[in-house]
Amino acid sequence: MRLDSNRALHGFLAMDYYPYNRKIMKACGLTSLPDRRTFDRRLSTISVDIKERIAAMAVVFIKEKSLILTLLQ
Secondary structure: OOOOHHHHHHHHHEEEHHHHHHHHHHOOOOOOOOOHHHHHHHHHOOHHHHHHHHHOOOOOOOOHHHHHHHHHO
């Protein structure tokens, strides 16, 4: 699943009826969900370096998935 904005991510994590949302929050170091504006400010402070690493890992995962699908054919 892909969330296109901080607002969508905040809304997703705010849904209490999905038990894994709390697990995701805990894994991210959140004991509670902050106000949406605070959430936006915190996400905007993520360094460019981290964003580049995340993008690089996404490329690796896509290549691995493509390789696996090719091997399964």
